[in-house]
Amino acid sequence: MTDTKNPGEKTLTVAQPKTLSLKRSGVEQGVVRQSFSHGRTKAVVVEKVKRRAHGPEQKSEPTPQQASQAPARPQPPRPPAGGGGGGQRPAGGAQRPAGGPGQRPGGRPSGVVLRTLTEEERSARALALADAKVREAEERKIAEEEARRRKEREAAERAEREAAEARKREEEDRRRVEDEAKRKAEQEAKKRFGDDEAAKTAAPAAARPAKPAGTQPAPTAGARTATPAAGARTATPAPGARTATPEPEEDERRPVRRSGAGPARPAPAPKPAKAAPQKSRGRLTVVTALDAGEERERSVAAFRRRVQRLKGHASNEPKEKLVREVTIPEAITIQELANRMAERAVDVIKLLMKQGQMAKITDTIDADTAQLIAEELGHTVKRVSEADVEEGLFDVADAPEDLVQRPPVVTIMGHVDHGKTSLLDAIRKTNVVGGEAGGITQHIGAYQVKSPSGDKITFIDTPGHAAFTAMRARGARVTDVVVLVVAADDGVMPQTVEAIQHAKAANVPMIVAINKIDKPDAKPERVRTELLQHEVQVESFGGETIEIEVSAKQKTNLDKLLDMIGLQAEILELRANPNRAAEGTVIEAKLDRGRGPVATVLVQRGTLKVGDIVVAGAEWGRVRALVSDTGASIDSAGPSVPVEVLGFNGTPEAGDRLAVVENESRAREVTDYRSHQKREKQAARASGMRGSLEQMMSQLKTSGRKEFPLLIKADVQGSVEAIVGALEKLGTDEVAARVILSGVGGITESDVTLAEASGTAIIGFNVRAHKEAREAAERLGIEIRYYNIIYDLVDDVKKAMSGLLPPTTRETMLGNAQIQQVFNITKVGKVAGCKVTDGVVQRGANVRLIRDNVVIHEGKLSQLKHLKDDVREVTSGHECGMSFENYQDMRVGDVIECYRVETVQRSL
Incomplete structure (x- = not known):
């Protein structure tokens, strides 16, 4: 007897009777099969030795006293039906044979005496x-x-x-x-x-072998085999008999547990095979393939509908109208307007449709239409403009008690080569004019000097060349006093008149400095008289304009000029507030290769300091350094002080107003707005020049205007402005200069690439090409021309543009002849016998055949003969023979005009 895996459950099996054989008396043998885990079994032989009797006589029956003292023996349980013998030990110890004490199984006395x-x-x-x-x-x-x-x-x-x-x-x-x-x-x-x-179709089926009659079909997976009934009883062998016990099958895994107290447990039925899943027989689509094996769940839309049903009609209750203050710019999209009003864009589009305007949600509407829609929906409107970002940037009034006296700003203007820079050099005791190419000023400069009285005066020097009109206008706008320099030996010239007009437009007082009085042919009185023609009346002629005769070369009356400037400044009472954010004007701007963008700024109000965040035009930056007109680094610049500012992220344009802002975000707002405005202006200008595609084609057909492309790089912004303006003035209806790119700084490799793509030349004014750009230009064959004087540049471009003009043709009359007879010559054709009436007739010249005062043919005179000889020309009064190229219809009386066509090259 062995234990199984389940504690408390014990199984005892007895081997079947074997063949009778001799054995020891008193010894009983049996075979017990032990069961182990995983279905393993083992047969074990068990022997039982009986106790021998000690006497020949049998033990007598117990007395009644002994029987009463002995406890009642329980009857052994009956083996279960169908079991394999007495499979379980009766309670109380070893199994005893049937019969009373001292009795053998057969009922005979055993001879054993039982002890008490x-x-x-x-x-x-x-x-x-x-x-x-x-x-x-x-x-x-x-x-x-x-x-x-x-x-x-x-x-x-x-x-x-x-x-x-x-x-x-x-x-x-x-x-x-x-x-x-x-x-x-x-x-x-x-x-x-x-x-x-049909017979062919049935033939393969008939060819199959027939199934034998006695063959039984194989059992299917779900068929059940016959098993004995659960309550059937098997024959139990006698206690002394030995029967053969068959070995268990290999698939017998769990031994059957028998209990003496309970009924016999039937054998479990075999499990049916698991049925295979049914194959879907619908159409195979992408949806069914992706959804295979997935359970259907409720969709989001179904969940939302359920939530709405649960809410009931709560959402249908009218809500309170929210009135908002809607900020409307100059242009706004329908979507943005609806968002600001917290309305549906569909409602906005419906209102537009009622007004007869079909629009999409992404369309842009103007401010007036947006205001009408907002008011229609019950909202209030606040109109704003994009230019509002510049509010408070300039022209903020100062308290009178904060104003202090400031130096005057004086601009020197006049015609070219009248001595403006020389006069300023004599005042400053410098030699600026010696460094200028060609001896003329081509840059605008700002300087500060001390007068004999000790007061400071800021001078702005402007070029006198015709191309620098914008510079002179810029100087007049930022100035307090204009000094008009007129050469005594030259008089009033075109740029002098232009300077007078700029001064009047700026509404600033003017002082006339008659220069070069040391020359022998100087005539100051003529200058005064010529000024009267332009409504400038000097004091010597009873006017209010101060005039001073000076000589820059001899330094004559320079102190008097400075005193007059100081006197004029006192009359003007020039004052400013230095204790505020700085404001000023960009006089000139350039791109320095070592220092980056550099702007010459004239501070007009406040104090500019290092570290301030400044905005000038579409550029902004933080001031990294301030350089005075003498080249010294300074920490701050007050009112009327010219200074070079370093730190811009780009080169500003000359004439831009400069202002100090509180932070970078404000600077970016202002510059973004100005950049947008600048792009719009350029686009409008370009579209205005080009027009539509049809207009461009019609212009090409009618006018045939040619363009001369150019790429211009200069040292300062003012020079670029002057060059572009001068080249635009050279254009005519037939040819014009088109500036592809204009900028400040040296010529770079990208400039060469752009010139190569557009097929144009590069012009450098006071700048040079970088090494990489020069090598790229040589490799690509791009021409780079350098200039230092602006009128040389303008003259060369003018000559190049003249080459684009179509040449003109001019006719020169040679003579006339009249046809007197027409001859038909074999292999030659018709030949007209003519008489030259006036002038001369030349072979190869152009001719016109006139009949009844109507020109019927124009061509060339192919042959000309006098008598029988071929001649080059025939003079008046002689007869000759003529034949025309590709023309034979000649009649008597026709008149022949002979003329020469000359080609004349045009110029601008």
Whole structure:
């Protein structure tokens, strides 16, 4: 007897009787099969030795006293039906044979005398019997629980078998229907295609071998084999008989537990095979393929509908109208307007449709239309403009008590080569004019000097060349006093008149400095007289304009000039507030290769300091350094102080106003707005020049205007402005200069690439090409021209543009002749016999054939003969023979005009 895996459950098996053989007396043998885990079993031989009797006589029957003292022996349990012998030991110890004490199984006395049990043995036996009863009760409960679970498992298996049988029946029904349909289709095919084809179709089926009659079909997966009934009893052998016990099958895994108290447990039915999942027979699509094996769930839309149903009509209740203050710029999209009003864009579009305007949600509407829509929907409107970002940037009024006196700003203006820079050099005791190319000023400069009285005066020097009109206008706008320099030996010139007009437009007082009075041909009185023609009346002629005769070369009357400037400044009472954010004007700007963008700024109000965030035009930056006109670095610059500012992120344009802002975000707002405005102006200018495609084509057909492309790089912004302006003035209806790119700084490799792509030349004014750009230009064959004087640049471009003009043709009359006879010569054609009436007739010249004062042919005179000789020309009064190229219709009386066409090259 061995323990199994389940504690408390013990199995005892007795081997079947074997063949009778001789054995020792008093020894009983048996075979017990032990069960182990994983279905393993082992047969073990068990022997039992009986106690021998000590006397020949048998033990007598117990006395009544002994019988009363001996405890009642429980009857051994009857082996269960169908069991393999007495499989379980009876409670109380070893199994005894049937019969009374001292009796053999056959009823004969055994001869063994039983001894009387002691109290300890009786108490131990009573305890053993009690324990056996408790174990029997526990085992009975366990058996009942196992029986209940077995019934449940059998019910579940029965349900599975029924479901499998139902699926099998459905499959058989479906196959039967399909076979029926196939059979009908075959019959139809027989009727349609004839018996021959049907016979061919049935031939493979007839060729199959017939199945033997005695062959039994193989059992299906769901078939059940016959098993003995659960309550059947098997024959139990006699106690002394030996029977053969068959070995268990390999698939027997769980031994059957037998309980002496409970009923016999039937063998479990085999599990049916798990039915395969039904194959979907619908159409295979992407949706079905992706959804295979997935459970359907509620969609988001269904969930939303459920939530709405639960809410009921709460959402349909009218909500309170929210009135908002809507900020409307100059242009706004419909979507943005709807968002600001917290309205639906559909409602806005409906209002536009009522007004007869079809629009999309992304369309842009103007401020007036947006205001009408907002007011229609019950909102209030606040109109703003994009230019509002510049509010408070300039022209903020200062308190009178904060104003202090500031130096005057004086601009020196006049015609070219009248001595403006020389006069300023004499005042500053420098030699600026010596560094200028060609001896003329081509840059605007700002300087500060001290007058004899000790006061400071800021001078702005402007070029006098005709191309620098913008510079002179810029100087007049930022100045307090204009000094008009007129050469005594030259008088009033065109740029002098222009300077007078700029001063009047700026509404600033003017002082006339008549220069070069040291020259022998100087005539100051003529200058005064010529100024009267332009409404400038000097004091010597009874006017209000101060005039001073000076000589820059001899330094004559320079102190008087400075005193007059100081006197004029006192009259003007020039004052400013230095304790505020700086404001100023960019006089000039350039791109320095070592220092980056550099702007010459004239501070007009406040104090500019290092570290300030400044905005100038479309550029902004943080002031990194301030450089005075003498080249010294300073920390701050007050009112009327010219200074070079370093730190811009780009080169500003000359004439831009400069202002200090509080932070970078404000600077970016202002510069973004100005950049947008600048791009719009350029686009409008370009579209205005080009027009539509039809207009461009019509212009090409009618005018045939040619363009001369150029790429210009200069040292300062003012020079670029002057060059572009001068080249634009050179244009005519037939040819014009087109500036592809104009900028400040040296010529870079990207400039060469752009010139190569556009097929243009590069012009450098006071700048040079970088090494990489020079090598790229040589490799690509791009011409780079350098200039230092602006009128040389303008003259060369003018000559190059003249080459684009089509040449003009001019006719020169040679003579006339009249046809007197027409001859028809074989292999030659018609020849006109003519007489030259006036002038001369030349071979190869152009001729016109005139009949009845109507020109009927124009061509060339191919042959000219006098008598029989070919001649080059025939003079008046002589007769000759003429023949024309590709023309034979000549008649007597026709007049022939002979002329020469000359080509004349045009120029701008």
